[in-house]
Amino acid sequence: MRVGLHALGIGDGARPEVIRAVATAAEKHGFARLWCGEHVVLVDAPASRYPYSADGRIAVPADADWLDPLLALTFAAAVTSRIELASGVLLLPEHNPVLVAKQAATLDVLSAGRFSLGVGVGWSAEEFAALGVPFAGRGRRTEEYLAAMRALWAEDPASFTGEFTRFDAIRVNPKPLRGGRLPVVVGGNSDAALRRAATLGDGWYGFDVAAADVPARVAALADECARHGRAFDELTVAVALSDGTPEHLPALGAAGVTELVVVGAPPPTPDAAATWVAELARTWIRPEECGAPTPT
Numbered sequence: 001m002r003v004g005l006h007a008l009g010i011g012d013g014a015r016p017e018v019i020r021a022v023a024t025a026a027e028k029h030g031f032a033r034l035w036c037g038e039h040v041v042l043v044d045a046p047a048s049r050y051p052y053s054a055d056g057r058i059a060v061p062a063d064a065d066w067l068d069p070l071l072a073l074t075f076a077a078a079v080t081s082r083i084e085l086a087s088g089v090l091l092l093p094e095h096n097p098v099l100v101a102k103q104a105a106t107l108d109v110l111s112a113g114r115f116s117l118g119v120g121v122g123w124s125a126e127e128f129a130a131l132g133v134p135f136a137g138r139g140r141r142t143e144e145y146l147a148a149m150r151a152l153w154a155e156d157p158a159s160f161t162g163e164f165t166r167f168d169a170i171r172v173n174p175k176p177l178r179g180g181r182l183p184v185v186v187g188g189n190s191d192a193a194l195r196r197a198a199t200l201g202d203g204w205y206g207f208d209v210a211a212a213d214v215p216a217r218v219a220a221l222a223d224e225c226a227r228h229g230r231a232f233d234e235l236t237v238a239v240a241l242s243d244g245t246p247e248h249l250p251a252l253g254a255a256g257v258t259e260l261v262v263v264g265a266p267p268p269t270p271d272a273a274a275t276w277v278a279e280l281a282r283t284w285i286r287p288e289e290c291g292a293p294t295p296t
Helices: 016-028 069-078 097-110 125-131 138-154 191-200 211-227 246-255 270-284
Strands: 002-006 033-036 084-087 115-120 158-161 166-170 184-187 203-209 236-241 259-263
Touching (some): 002 270, 016 033, 016 069, 033 259, 069 097, 097 115, 097 138, 115 138, 138 158, 184 191, 203 211, 211 236, 211 246, 246 270, 259 270
Parallel strands (some): 002 033, 002 259, 033 084, 184 203, 236 259
Antiparallel strands (some): 158 166
């Protein structure tokens, strides 16, 4: 099973020297992919409930540095040559889809085809309000934006008419390197997110999922694929656990997970960050070095 690392862009992980150390060490020690998430806006006392914690609050302080994921991953691309890159996730309905199509394709070109665009619908009404985007209808907006962006990536010139965006005979270049198509990973743990992944995505990213709940969520994703005439094995299935140890890896693989994403916050200095990544690799990629059984 592939192992990815979600550790860039927040707090100490927003420092350029730490990004460089984490990215180069992750590539050296065998991580498959670097993930970087997004929030444009945080507020001190949100009324919106964060869906990935029991108390409904996000653990990141509102005053923490939080980098734009496409810019952070572009920096990571420049200091690496093999490791894949993914936004995990970009909150697509908050953005102009024509601009995101351009930015994502640019990152794909600069990384020599290593980028996957992870997208989600968002959960913070306060964030949408600050950006002047309606919170209601964000799911439909996400689906339409994906269709518009794929038209821009594949066609030249491209035209599109929808509820939220329209353009006629425009050229947006560069194009993604893989035949005018950029892999799209749909994030979120809800039934609606699984439906979007099955119908619109090239993969699914389940975030902060309990290890015991993974088989049921993956089975639900497979059911959605069958319902919509999609082959389940066409999708990548990435999961970040809220608990779990390397001993869970065989069960995750049996359930259909193709990538385990390790989530963590790096220490504040480059040397310590590089050592931290090496220790994570020993734990999750080479657990036999830690005295644990090798996952099969």
